[in-house]
Amino acid sequence: MYQTTNTGYNLEKIRKDFPILQQEVNGSPLVYFDNAATTQKPLQVINAITDYYHRENSNVHRGVHRLSVMATESFENVRQKIAQHINARYSHEIVFTRGTTESINLVASTWGKKNVKKGDQIIISAIEHHSNIVPWQMLCEEVGARLRIIPVDDAGEMDLEAYRDLFNEKTRLVAVNHISNTLGTINPVKEIVEIAHDNDIPVLIDGAQGLPHGSVDVQDLHCEFYCFSGHKVYGPTGIGGLYGKEKFLEEMPPYQGGGEMIKSVTFEKTDYNDIPYKFEAGTPNVAGVIGFGAALDYINNLGLENIKKHEDELMHYATTELEKMDGITIIGKARNKASVISLLIGDIHPYDAGTIIDHFGVAVRTGNHCTQPIMDHYGIPGTVRASFGLYNTKTEIETLLKAINKVKEMFG
Amino acid sequence: MATIKEKEQQIISEFENFDDWMDKYNYLIEMGKSIPQIDESQKVESNLISGCQSRVWLTAYMDDGKLYFKGDSDAVITKGIANLLIRVLSGQSPDDIINADLDFIDKIGLREHLSPTRSNGLVSMIKQMKFYAMAFKAKKAKQQ
C-alpha cells in the first residue's frame, strides 16, 4: 500500500506520526491533498507544544526566574535553528511574525514607507498570492507609487526578458514568490535576484511554499528578505518569520510599538531595541515558536532530499495518470514544478467537482487559491488543486482519480 | 398557491426518496439544468452576487403583490440549490419571504452549502432575496 522507490523513507511509520490522518471523512479514510493551504502536524510538534505548556510556560526575555530563563532559551534556540535551516548568516536576521502575510506587511510598512516615494515602482509578478499583492498595493496607494507586473506565460513561467525591461530609475523593490501555491511553478529566484541586483534593487521573496519543498539558502539566493509560515511546514498556525539581511533590518524603522521592542522609554523619547527585537513588540507566540522548531527538527530528521524525492514521485505519478484521462487539463506546466497540481475536468465548474470529490473523503482545494489575477490570465473561474505533502501515498492518488472519474460521470 | 412551509415540506419529501448522497446530487444536477434561466442579457454586474468560488445571478419582479425570482449560477450544484430556494420563495408575499427561515436546506442535508466558508454565493443570494422583499414592501407602503 505504501510503495515508494525512496529507500529509507518509511511511509507507513511516518503516517503514524500524524493523528489527524487516521480519521474518516464521509465514511472514507481521509485523503488530505490540501497541503499548499496548510499541512498536518506530527505528534512531535503537538507534543512539543503541550510539553511547553506543561513545563515551561512563562514570558520570555522578562524574568530572572527559572521558568522564564528556560522559555527564553528554548525560544532563542528556535531562532538559531531557523537561521541554520535557511542558512542565514546571523540568527538576529530572523524576526518572528505571525506568518508570511505579516512578514510581507512588516516590510511594506517599514522599509516600504521609508524608501518608496511618489512616482516610484515596485515589481511583482502575475502569479503572486494576494498576500504578496495587496500589501504593496496599499503602500502604493498611500505614497502614490505603482506596481509593475512580470508577465507569466501559459506554462506558468515568468518571462524573464520582460522582467529585465521593467527596471528603470523609478524601481525600488522586487517582490516575487519562490514557489507558486496555485500552479506549483518553482520560480528561478536566484536569477531574479541577480537581475535585480544588476540594477541595484533589493528583492523580497514570498517563501510560503518555498520552505516546505526543499532546502532554502538565503545566502546563496542573496535575497534581502525571505518570508515564511510555520503552518506550511508541518508546524503550528500563527507563527512564521521574516529573514532580512542585517544591514536592511538595522536601517528599517520599527513595525509596531509596545513592550520588548524598546530599550528605554520616557515620555519624551523611546530608544528602540536592537534587531530582531525591534520588530517583535509584545509577548510573542512562544508555544508557536517551540512548535515551529519541532517541525523543522521533524523534517530535517526525515531529510529534506528524501521528502522532496517522495513528493516528486507522487507528483510525477499523478501527472502521468491524469494526462491519460480524457478531458483533464492541467493548468501550469512549468518545467520546474513542486508537488502542486491545478486542473480542470472538462468544463465542469471547480465548485461542482470539489463537492463530489469531498464525498470520497478527499480534501482538495477549489477556487482561485487567493491568486485571482492568474485565474483571470487563464480566463477561468478557478481550478481544482491537489497538493501533496510528505505523508501522501500513491494509493491516495488512486482515490482521487476514482473521484475524478465519478465527477466526469455525474456532470458529463 | 402553496405556502413557503408547504413547499419546503414538498422538497423534504422528495429528498427522502434518495438512498445516498450520489442520488441527491444527481437530482440537484438535473435541477441545475432545468432552472428558469436568466437571459444572457440579464447576466450583468448589477444582478451578480459574487461568491469567491461560484457566481450567482438573481433578478426579481413584483406581480399582483407577490415577488418572483429568477436565478442562475456558473456552478451546476450551486444552481440546483438556488433553484430550490427560488421554488420555495418565488410567488410569495414580501412579508412571508422576509420571515422565511428556510430550514429545509438543513433537513435535506445540504446545510454545508450554506456555510459562509463555501463562499458559493448562496448565503448572499438569500440575503439579496430578502432585501428585494423589504425593498418592494417599502415601495408599496409609500405608494399607499
Ligand SMILES: Cc1ncc(COP(=O)(O)O)c(C=O)c1O
Ligand atoms: C505563495 C503564498 N504566499 C503567501 C501565503 C500566505 O501565507 P499565510 O497565510 O501563512 O500568511 C500563502 C498561503 O496561502 C502562499 O501559498
